[in-house]
Amino acid sequence: MKIVLLSGGSGRRLFPLSSDARPKQFLKILKDGRGGRQSMLQRVRGQIRAALPDAEVLIAANASQAGIIESQLRGEVDVVLEPERRDTFPAIALACAYLRDAMSASPGETVVAMPVDPYADIGFFQALSGVEEALACAKLVLMGIQPAAPESKHGYIIPGGRLRGGALKVESFVEKPDEATARGLIGSGALWNAGVFGFRLEYGLDLSGGASYEKLLEEYGSLEKISFDYKVAEREPDIAVIPYNGMWSDLGTWNALAAQMGGYVTGNGLLERATDTYIINELGAPIIALGTRSLVIAASPDGILVADLAQSPHLKEAVGTLELQRPMRKERGCGEYTVLDRIECANGAESLVRRLRLSAGRSMSFRAHERRDAVWTVASGVADFTLDGETRRISAGGAIKIVRGQNHSIAAVTDVHIIEVQTGELLDETDAEKFEKGF
Amino acid sequence: MKIVLLSGGSGRRLFPLSSDARPKQFLKILKDGRGGRQSMLQRVRGQIRAALPDAEVLIAANASQAGIIESQLRGEVDVVLEPERRDTFPAIALACAYLRDAMSASPGETVVAMPVDPYADIGFFQALSGVEEALACAKLVLMGIQPAAPESKHGYIIPGGRLRGGALKVESFVEKPDEATARGLIGSGALWNAGVFGFRLEYGLDLSGGASYEKLLEEYGSLEKISFDYKVAEREPDIAVIPYNGMWSDLGTWNALAAQMGGYVTGNGLLERATDTYIINELGAPIIALGTRSLVIAASPDGILVADLAQSPHLKEAVGTLELQRPMRKERGCGEYTVLDRIECANGAESLVRRLRLSAGRSMSFRAHERRDAVWTVASGVADFTLDGETRRISAGGAIKIVRGQNHSIAAVTDVHIIEVQTGELLDETDAEKFEKGF
Numbered sequence: 001m002k003i004v005l006l007s008g009g010s011g012r013r014l015f016p017l018s019s020d021a022r023p024k025q026f027l028k029i030l031k032d033g034r035g036g037r038q039s040m041l042q043r044v045r046g047q048i049r050a051a052l053p054d055a056e057v058l059i060a061a062n063a064s065q066a067g068i069i070e071s072q073l074r075g076e077v078d079v080v081l082e083p084e085r086r087d088t089f090p091a092i093a094l095a096c097a098y099l100r101d102a103m104s105a106s107p108g109e110t111v112v113a114m115p116v117d118p119y120a121d122i123g124f125f126q127a128l129s130g131v132e133e134a135l136a137c138a139k140l141v142l143m144g145i146q147p148a149a150p151e152s153k154h155g156y157i158i159p160g161g162r163l164r165g166g167a168l169k170v171e172s173f174v175e176k177p178d179e180a181t182a183r184g185l186i187g188s189g190a191l192w193n194a195g196v197f198g199f200r201l202e203y204g205l206d207l208s209g210g211a212s213y214e215k216l217l218e219e220y221g222s223l224e225k226i227s228f229d230y231k232v233a234e235r236e237p238d239i240a241v242i243p244y245n246g247m248w249s250d251l252g253t254w255n256a257l258a259a260q261m262g263g264y265v266t267g268n269g270l271l272e273r274a275t276d277t278y279i280i281n282e283l284g285a286p287i288i289a290l291g292t293r294s295l296v297i298a299a300s301p302d303g304i305l306v307a308d309l310a311q312s313p314h315l316k317e318a319v320g321t322l323e324l325q326r327p328m329r330k331e332r333g334c335g336e337y338t339v340l341d342r343i344e345c346a347n348g349a350e351s352l353v354r355r356l357r358l359s360a361g362r363s364m365s366f367r368a369h370e371r372r373d374a375v376w377t378v379a380s381g382v383a384d385f386t387l388d389g390e391t392r393r394i395s396a397g398g399a400i401k402i403v404r405g406q407n408h409s410i411a412a413v414t415d416v417h418i419i420e421v422q423t424g425e426l427l428d429e430t431d432a433e434k435f436e437k438g439f
Numbered sequence: 440m441k442i443v444l445l446s447g448g449s450g451r452r453l454f455p456l457s458s459d460a461r462p463k464q465f466l467k468i469l470k471d472g473r474g475g476r477q478s479m480l481q482r483v484r485g486q487i488r489a490a491l492p493d494a495e496v497l498i499a500a501n502a503s504q505a506g507i508i509e510s511q512l513r514g515e516v517d518v519v520l521e522p523e524r525r526d527t528f529p530a531i532a533l534a535c536a537y538l539r540d541a542m543s544a545s546p547g548e549t550v551v552a553m554p555v556d557p558y559a560d561i562g563f564f565q566a567l568s569g570v571e572e573a574l575a576c577a578k579l580v581l582m583g584i585q586p587a588a589p590e591s592k593h594g595y596i597i598p599g600g601r602l603r604g605g606a607l608k609v610e611s612f613v614e615k616p617d618e619a620t621a622r623g624l625i626g627s628g629a630l631w632n633a634g635v636f637g638f639r640l641e642y643g644l645d646l647s648g649g650a651s652y653e654k655l656l657e658e659y660g661s662l663e664k665i666s667f668d669y670k671v672a673e674r675e676p677d678i679a680v681i682p683y684n685g686m687w688s689d690l691g692t693w694n695a696l697a698a699q700m701g702g703y704v705t706g707n708g709l710l711e712r713a714t715d716t717y718i719i720n721e722l723g724a725p726i727i728a729l730g731t732r733s734l735v736i737a738a739s740p741d742g743i744l745v746a747d748l749a750q751s752p753h754l755k756e757a758v759g760t761l762e763l764q765r766p767m768r769k770e771r772g773c774g775e776y777t778v779l780d781r782i783e784c785a786n787g788a789e790s791l792v793r794r795l796r797l798s799a800g801r802s803m804s805f806r807a808h809e810r811r812d813a814v815w816t817v818a819s820g821v822a823d824f825t826l827d828g829e830t831r832r833i834s835a836g837g838a839i840k841i842v843r844g845q846n847h848s849i850a851a852v853t854d855v856h857i858i859e860v861q862t863g864e865l866l867d868e869t870d871a872e873k874f875e876k877g878f
Contacts, residue, residue, distance in 0.1 A: 015727065016724070270757065272753070272756070272757035273750055273753065273757075281743075283743075284780075284781065285455070285741055285742040285743065286742040286743070287742065287743040287744075287745070288454065288742065288743070288744050288745070288746070288754075288757050288758065289745045289746075290744065290745070290746035290747065290750055290751065290753060290754055290757050291746060291747030291749070291750025291751075291753070292734070292745055292746070292747055293747075295731070295745065297743075297745050299743055301724060302724055303724040303726065303727065304720075304722075304724065304725070304726040304727070304736075304738055304743060305726075305727050305729065306726070306727070306728045306729070306731055306734065306736050306745050307727070307728075307729035307730060307731070308729065308730030308731055308732070310730070311712055311729055311730025312729065312730070314711070314712065314729060314730065315727075315729055317711070318709065318711035318729050319727065340779040340780050340792060341723075341779050341794055341858070342723060343794070343818045343819050343856045344819075345818075345819040345820075345835065349819075351818035351819055351835065351856070353779060353792075353794070353818065353858050355780055355782070355792070373836040375814075375816040375836070375837075375838040377814040377816070377838075377860040378862075379782045379784075379790035379792065379860050379862060380782050380783075380784040380788075380790055380862070381784075396784065396790065396862045397812040397814070397840075397862040397863065398814075399814040399816075399838055399840060401836075401838060417782045417790070419780075419792050419858070419860045421816040421818050421838075421858045423817075423818060423819070423835045423836040424836065
């Protein structure tokens, strides 16, 4: 069995910890059972290893996520990189072609494509072993979760008669019904759609006419932006669903996540006369919650959230009304940068202060800025700086100036922290994008 | 009439906006009636000017507050500086000697010593004009506020018979009674003690045996740390109180302050499905309050507070349990510094990233650091840097390195922002102190 973990995800539902540049599946906020913290990606990888030791895992991710996946899973899974973010149908099509062309999977192989971040008991992953058998009587196999409540954020599967094993025939789908409708559906046996799709590899390959991995990769930017649900599942008459009755959540909202964090305070925080209040603080300065009730308080360089737990599912709408701004922090496998400060200058320009962290042995190249200078000061560690081909070794307390037009790169000799002060003309959007790609 | 405004104040009750380095009377968070914001100091100064145009104002402040008072009042009042923080008795004694020796006040002059930060209607200041008349029948005159509620945080004055004008004779004092006792006291006519003390200058001078300003200044560090209430008012049999029935608050707690801010959001904040929620954000990144009720949310580089409005009076205790840390920001009249980041280094040392802001025409000198280097990068503006006697002019995008043992100073040619990265051995407490005095 090949398991394709789809690593997409918008960053807005867990603001300010997640962002488009730092999707929730990579946040290390879940207890790992050994006193440390792990990400959703790491947890799911571990559960698959335990429940399905023979399954091979392929992660379908955006190209920008390569570094952090490498850093969190240390090369123990295959990764297929999408050159840009589209939707689940193109991602699954590309992954199928990759399975055949790069991983030599046979056409009869069972493929299970699923989100990278379900928060579930191990039983959920054990239930995936039933996909194989269910494929004997359906072309597509889904996982259906026994609903815990008539929540309107889910898609519902309406099952029909019993098939082989525990699987049921799928009659139809209802997308995000209102609560009253959901209640009625549940009464007649409907299940939440977990976003899991099981099929034979040949079925997945046929969906894109058997195109090669190379070809799909090349044409990726012109593939239709459409979900696998919509493009395939809703049009396929021959579908089975495996019901699963156990703990399952997508941890997509703060109230769901807070309950799984294993503690009320993460980071520098203090609860005083507070009840049912969660603090998650990624800033250095302290958070005090005084006399509060049923709140989640989360702080990162991107912002601060104070939300009533029950109302936290509405966060996405609230964040949507915020002015878009460049993310304050980006993580890559080899390091991260954090915006420390922005200074408005008299002429309307803006200076930017960033901290770059780079792990020993890793390097980064930057494109030349056309209209901005920068001074880099090494705050800790040692690194080799190359400017227009010339290399200098600089250690803590040393600094180097990069003038506009110079290509530059850093190779970290030890773990290194660098403070960068960028000055010059105002960053326009194109600059900002370049600047982020440069990282 | 001479009005002595006592500018003391601990910074903990309005955490994280106020700190010992940034007392609440200087926070510009009150509406100024012209669309801007003013501090408590500025508001009181304006009210005294309007209510008592002939009164001269002297501010009794700690030496470290000289710059910010100058910056907020632009030299329009006299300031007497206490070399260290003691209590109100030494502060008033020093101010009286200053009135005689430096401002040539006559012994018969009326002096009113009072806190710098009452939040009151103009009527409160108009009522001070009654002190003069009341001094004809008492040696010490207080202001008594008609209690709005049986609050236990106040001192209560128990009045007796009627004296000349509207004044009453003071029978006794009760300090911070419990609520039940306070209710009984109010029923029998007790008043809140507003901390205002009116007397003839000679009375104030006699309290320290007629010592000169020079002598008191010299001996200031050895004067008894005691309040004027305790040392004088509670022992003086001949006291009158002027009752005042109108709006008065010390704005010492967040619920009191929030109600006077003239708006729910100050700074970058967003209220979504929230009721009775106040946001005061001094950070650049946004605060979102979602579905919250009766909260104050305040953020500064020193920390974040989320407090139930009704419980906010307990803040001082909560802040008291926080680990003491160097303040993240200091304001002076000529500029401010803000700590942007601290980076722990492999050897246990710490690098410090600070932003210094200095106004055009102002300069700052720094003592040499013995065990630390620094790189300064100009992020905006132009400044002259002097290192061991040699001066260089540097503008935005330029940088300069200061090695341990070098004396250094900055003179701002225009308004300037400088990013400093300090590296080297761990700051111990003595270093930290020097470093702060250096500023």
